[in-house]
Amino acid sequence: MTGQKNEWNSNLTFILAMIGSAVGLGNIWRFPNVMYSHGGGTFLIPYIVSLFLLGISFVLVEYAVGYKFKTSLSKILYRVHNRLEPVAWLVLSIVFLITTYYICVVGWDLIYVVLSFTKAWGANPDMFFSQSVLHDVDSISGITTIVPAVLTAIIIIWFTAWAILRTNLNDGIGRVSRILLPLLCIIVVIIVAYALTLPGASIGYTQMLHPDWSALTKADVWVAAFGQIVFSLSLGMAIALTYASYLPKGSKLVDNAILVAFSNSGFEVFNSIGIFSILGFMAMTSGLPFNELVTEGTGLAFVVFPQVLNVMGPSSQIIGPLFFICILFAGITSIIALLEGVCYSISEKFNFSRKKTATIVCIFGVCISSVFATGCGSLILGIFDAFLNNFALLFAVLLECIIFGWVYDFDELVNTLNENSTIKVGKLWTAVIKFILPVCIALLWLQGIYYTLSEGDTVSIAIRGILLASLIILPIIFTKLPAKDEDYYKV
Numbered sequence: 001m002t003g004q005k006n007e008w009n010s011n012l013t014f015i016l017a018m019i020g021s022a023v024g025l026g027n028i029w030r031f032p033n034v035m036y037s038h039g040g041g042t043f044l045i046p047y048i049v050s051l052f053l054l055g056i057s058f059v060l061v062e063y064a065v066g067y068k069f070k071t072s073l074s075k076i077l078y079r080v081h082n083r084l085e086p087v088a089w090l091v092l093s094i095v096f097l098i099t100t101y102y103i104c105v106v107g108w109d110l111i112y113v114v115l116s117f118t119k120a121w122g123a124n125p126d127m128f129f130s131q132s133v134l135h136d137v138d139s140i141s142g143i144t145t146i147v148p149a150v151l152t153a154i155i156i157i158w159f160t161a162w163a164i165l166r167t168n169l170n171d172g173i174g175r176v177s178r179i180l181l182p183l184l185c186i187i188v189v190i191i192v193a194y195a196l197t198l199p200g201a202s203i204g205y206t207q208m209l210h211p212d213w214s215a216l217t218k219a220d221v222w223v224a225a226f227g228q229i230v231f232s233l234s235l236g237m238a239i240a241l242t243y244a245s246y247l248p249k250g251s252k253l254v255d256n257a258i259l260v261a262f263s264n265s266g267f268e269v270f271n272s273i274g275i276f277s278i279l280g281f282m283a284m285t286s287g288l289p290f291n292e293l294v295t296e297g298t299g300l301a302f303v304v305f306p307q308v309l310n311v312m313g314p315s316s317q318i319i320g321p322l323f324f325i326c327i328l329f330a331g332i333t334s335i336i337a338l339l340e341g342v343c344y345s346i347s348e349k350f351n352f353s354r355k356k357t358a359t360i361v362c363i364f365g366v367c368i369s370s371v372f373a374t375g376c377g378s379l380i381l382g383i384f385d386a387f388l389n390n391f392a393l394l395f396a397v398l399l400e401c402i403i404f405g406w407v408y409d410f411d412e413l414v415n416t417l418n419e420n421s422t423i424k425v426g427k428l429w430t431a432v433i434k435f436i437l438p439v440c441i442a443l444l445w446l447q448g449i450y451y452t453l454s455e456g457d458t459v460s461i462a463i464r465g466i467l468l469a470s471l472i473i474l475p476i477i478f479t480k481l482p483a484k485d486e487d488y489y490k491v
Helices: 010-022 025-037 041-069 075-079 085-115 127-132 138-145 146-167 169-197 199-210 213-217 219-232 239-244 253-286 298-310 314-349 354-373 377-407 410-418 427-453 458-480
Strands: none
Touching: 010 169, 010 239, 010 253, 010 314, 025 041, 025 199, 025 219, 025 253, 025 298, 025 314, 041 075, 041 213, 041 219, 041 239, 041 253, 041 377, 041 410, 041 427, 075 085, 075 314, 075 377, 085 146, 085 298, 085 314, 085 354, 085 377, 085 458, 127 298, 127 458, 138 253, 138 377, 146 169, 146 354, 169 253, 169 314, 199 253, 219 253, 219 427, 239 314, 239 410, 253 298, 253 314, 298 314, 314 354, 354 377, 377 410, 377 427, 377 458, 410 427
């Protein structure tokens, strides 16, 4: 960005930043549920296939594009073709809107970091979360009610993001990655090691790893595997592209991509062993059926785990805070990665400094996130999440795949990747990006459309309409606004 040298001070810093961006809040709770629900241990087969076919393949595209152009997404797409700039702003608008509600979930976790020291959620964590934390109203009328604790947590997280983004690359994102990621890994290791010692732990990890070989013949299992890879590696969000644009010359792009992808997937599987061991312990002590404990999203993080901690004994005073701090660290690293690409494009086009760009983005972010700090915040958040992830983001990934696979000279990307890398790519990777990947992503997108349209209540339709209008209008506005940087329109 303006006023800084856009380059990592070491390859290790880049790798840590990339792993930190991938190892996000959702990986902690989403992967265990997806794996359990789609064949258990057998799910690892389509998951690994998806990792190579979709995950690493698309990450390599983003690495190659970012490294070759060494600029923001909006400027890159303008240089590919001057009519493609709106696609960049579409992607960045989606990423920004996803960040606004993602920060709210991290804000909930911040509240639970404090609550975990005294188990303030009491004997009924479900009721406590919906009524005492969210002040949940299952109606749009709740939008007039502000929840002070949630709003305060949202402001704190946005302020943290601003404080990191406003500084230069290595003092901000680089330092956070070097500190938070090792701490995150240490916490996860402690939690998993302890979880494996709990009575009933084997019930949990056996359930998770139990193979269902018939699952391999089911299309929805393969679709779920591809969807998990898109989600966990944040494909199409311009994170890898932006971070790769800061790499110094001589970087081994393919080697780095494989390392980051495998680190992320290894974290998911390792973390899941700990989570399922704890759930196995709870199944044994509570007498509840195991399948009733395995839930996705907030149900696992803010309801099931407090229930587990309630029956865990004195050790919960350590494990509880560690668990929620772990989620907090993962969330912060992902938030910074999501916002960096947005800030970079705005800064490049309008010639703003990092500080000014971060301030503008975070002020608008706080305003939108405040909607989720109302009585109907969780209702609106669910609609945002379903629409933006199931429909909008997959559409953006599909567009990027087509643009870089067919519109741009693909041989240039192959040469960029192979220039310094130990591992080379060739015809197979080309075939994957041009033919296989677009088909897979299109199938995921069609499934996303089906799930999005299956919810047809008035409130959902209205909010989806607002989001759709925003994703049409915002890219047009940002494209039409004249660039303040004289080099922006140079091809």
